[in-house]
Amino acid sequence: MxxxxxxxxxxxxxxxxxxxxxxYLKNRFGLSYHIPYCAxxxxxxxxxxxxxxxxxxSLPAEFVKNHLGVAQWTAVEELSYWRTVDKVENLxxxxxxxxxxxxxxxxxxxxxxxxxxxxxxxxEDAPDALAGQFDVAxxxxxxxxxxxxxxxxxxxxxxxxxxxxxxxxxxxxxxAHDGHHLPEITDRSGKTFxxxxxxxxxxxxxxxxxxxxxxxxxxxxxxxxxxxxVYYVYHAPHINRLFAEDYVAYFQQxxxxxxxxxxxxxxxxxxxxxxxxEKMHPDKTLFQFNGLLAVLQKPFAT
Numbered sequence: 430m431x432x433x434x435x436x437x438x439x440x441x442x443x444x445x446x447x448x449x450x451x452x453y454l455k456n457r458f459g460l461s462y463h464i465p466y467c468a469x470x471x472x473x474x475x476x477x478x479x480x481x482x483x484x485x486x487s488l489p490a491e492f493v494k495n496h497l498g499v500a501q502w503t504a505v506e507e508l509s510y511w512r513t514v515d516k517v518e519n520l521x522x523x524x525x526x527x528x529x530x531x532x533x534x535x536x537x538x539x540x541x542x543x544x545x546x547x548x549x550x551x552x553e554d555a556p557d558a559l560a561g562q563f564d565v566a567x568x569x570x571x572x573x574x575x576x577x578x579x580x581x582x583x584x585x586x587x588x589x590x591x592x593x594x595x596x597x598x599x600x601x602x603x604x605a606h607d608g609h610h611l612p613e614i615t616d617r618s619g620k621t622f623x624x625x626x627x628x629x630x631x632x633x634x635x636x637x638x639x640x641x642x643x644x645x646x647x648x649x650x651x652x653x654x655x656x657x658x659v660y661y662v663y664h665a666p667h668i669n670r671l672f673a674e675d676y677v678a679y680f681q682q683x684x685x686x687x688x689x690x691x692x693x694x695x696x697x698x699x700x701x702x703x704x705x706x707e708k709m710h711p712d713k714t715l716f717q718f719n720g721l722l723a724v725l726q727k728p729f730a731t
Contacts, residue, residue, distance in 0.1 A: 444471040444497055454496065458489045466569045466598050467497060473689070473724050474594040479564040480541075482588055484552045484581075484597075485571025487527060490545035503546045503563070505533055505555070507574075538562060553580045560587045565594050572599040572676070572721075573610065576669050582683035582725075591730040595685060598693065600720025604672040604713060606631035606696055609662040616654035629662070632702060632716065636709055639663045673715035676723075685725035692718030 444467055446454060451464050467488075470476060477498040487504035494502070508529070531540060533550025537558055540546055552575070566585045575581045585595055601608045601624070611624040622628060628649040629642065637645060639659050646655035661667070671679075673692065680687050695717045698706070706716050 443475075443477040444468050454492070458492045460488075460492070463488060463569065469598065469722070470565075470567055470569075470596040471497065474565055474567075474596045476565060476567070480562065482563040482566045482585070484566055484568035484585065485574065486567075486569060487547050494544060501541060501544055501546075503541060503548065505548050505550065505552055507551045508549045551575075551577075551581075552584055553577045555584045555588055557587065561590050563588050563593060564590055565596065568595070568597040568599070570599055572597050573602060573668055573671070576666060578669065578671065578676070578679050579683065582679065582685060586684040586727050589727040591727060593727045594688075595723075595725040595727075597725075598720065598722045600694060602673050602676070602718065602720060603668065603670040604635070604674075604710075604716050605719040606698075606716075607719070608632075609634040610668045611658060612661055612667070614654060614657055614661070616650040618651070620650065622650070622654075622658070629658075632698075632706060634662050635706060635716075672710070672713050673718050673721065674713055676721055680723055680725060683725065685727055687723070687725055689722065689724040691722050692720070693722050694719035 446464065446468065454464050455461060467476070478500050480501045481493070481499050481503070483502065483504040485505065485507065487506050488502070490502070493499050506527075506529070527547060529547050529549035530543070531546075531548055533548040533552075534554045534556055536546075536548050536556060541559075541562055566589060572578065589595070601610060603610075607624050607627065607629075609624060609627070609629055611622060611627050611629065613621060613623040615621045628646060633645070634642065639662075642662065643655050643659045646658055649655075650658075663670075677690055680690055692715065696719065698717050703714075703716065707714060
């Protein structure tokens with residue numbers, strides 16, 4: 430995907446924590462991958478002094494104001510997604526414990542006079558009233574969950590100012606070895622499975638299909654749990670099941686100009702597995718990438 434990389438971006442990086450500072454920030458705010466991803470975003474698009482729209486997340490207010498130095502931060506969380514996950518994982522710490530300032534669809538520009546705002550809703554439902562309000566759209570670990578990506582990209586473009594930037598970094602992709610994104614599920618014997626502790630073999634979700642995977646899982650757990658896993662892998666609305674090539678095409682077809690689109694966290698695909706995957710999915714080849722990092726820009730007004 431490096432063939433769609435254009436010119437490098439030049440901005441002054443302001444958030445570049447040391448290893449010790451990263452550990453402190455992770456412990457202080459209960460974060461993990463968020464810290465290096467924020468550093469990457471600040472390096473590529475700049476966050477300090479900007480009005481930032483966070484898509485599919487709600488980083489702590491103290492962190493974004495005191496450490497990222499933003500001028501204003503509007504977080505958009507689709508709480509219905511978290512309710513779906515909560516049915517399985519019984520979450521104790523999630524956005525469900527936060528109180529949204531308003532529904533996204535009802536938000537008005539004067540609400541953004543606050544330094545930090547949390548809005549409940551899918552970015553696809555953002556109102557035109559917020560058009561042109563943001564310098565940067567920032568999104569991590571979200572785009573694999575967006576069910577209507579072309580519409581989401583169109584809305585993000587509308588919400589950005591001319592020349593505004595979108596930074597997104599997300600994984601695992603459906604086409605990755607663990608792209609099934611299995612939520613935490615405990616079977617009748619008390620054994621707990623999750624996407625990083627899964628009985629599903631690498632790329633198995635792309636090769637087996639629902640009935641085949643169900644049959645396979647019944648050899649590793651009870652039938653009821655096998656059925657529940659198959660539901661979340663193939664049918665639940667918590668992931669969009671887009672391949673790497675689908676994201677690239679949607680980015681290129683969006684109103685935004687692609688500045689960077691790179692595969693992240695690559696893994697070796699055995700030659701036999703690559704051949705099997707290409708046979709099952711003839712128009713796809715990029716099974717090695719676990720995620721994507723992309724930077725897009727809204728054209729300047731002409």
